[in-house]
Amino acid sequence: MNITKTKLLLIMIIMCFVALVGCSRENENKLNLDDVLNALKSQNLELEPYGITGYPMKLNDVIPEVYSVKLPGSEENNNTEEFIHFYIFNSEKDRLKGAKEFNEITENTNPTTLPFLYEKENILLIYWSNSKDHPLMKEAIETASEQLNS
Missing domain, CATH: 3.40.1000 (Protein Transport Mog1p; Chain A)
Known part of the structure; x- marks a missing residue:
């Protein structure tokens, strides 16, 4: 059960990182x-x-x-x-x-x-x-x- 929570947390961190990178690229083009x-x-x-x-x-x-x-x-x-x-x-x-x-x-x-x-x-x-x-x-x-x- 602990491994599943860790995987879920890791996926959430990766998704946040991708979102932040996407936002910073938008600002670069401004x-x-x-x-x-x-x-x-x-x-x-x-x-x-x-x-x-x-x-x-x-x-x-x-x-x-x-x-x-x-x-x-x-x-x-x-x-x-x-x-x-x-x-x-x-x-x-x-x-x-x-x-x-x-x-x-x-x-x-x-x-x-x-x-x-x-x-x-x-x-x-x-x-x-x-x-x-x-x-x-x-x-x-x-x-x-x-x-x-x-």
Whole structure:
């Protein structure tokens, strides 16, 4: 009888260990704002915290971090300034819900700036461009997103 209890205890310990390892792997894949900002800055983008003005779109209970962004050497006027909203979710599943919510909210709107969505693990990045056909930051953001795979 004693051997059975020992085996049961051993199985429970192994199951707890497997669960803990699984949880730690989930956290390893979690990105934070600094990870994304560093990847974008490596593409020579100038990012400035913009703060919260107006009512930024809350997605899946997350309020975005807002940054103004411009290419180096671009003239300093409001026409060249564009924005990136960074949504940092707790998980990839939450990010998927947030992106779905964004698409539902904006599907019947005609915004003056155009959103380009980039999704990576638990991060949703919405780049608000002044141009649909020639978004200034598209290539830099895509390259930075690929760097986050490393």
